[in-house]
Amino acid sequence: MIKAVTLKEIERIFEVIEPMGISREAVVIPLRPQTPGHVTVRKDGKLEIVVDLNADFDDWIATLEGRIRDAMERGQD
Secondary structure, three states, X not given: OOXXXXXXXXXXXXXXXXXXXXXXXXXXXXXXXXXXXXXXXXXXXXXXXXOEOOOOHHHHHHOHHHHHHHHHHHOEO
């Protein structure tokens, strides 16, 4: 469980998105985790990646690529 998303977590998220061909500028990462965390495509086309407050970050990051792919398939919420 993390209380705030720091540069350390953001860098780990970038390690997931960059091999997928997603630009850092195309992603919004709020600094406050929420329960539940989520990945959505915003109306402006950017991916919003919200870290789950109650999940172990290592477990959560391991599922991030799949969550991103699912969100991109669904499109804008």
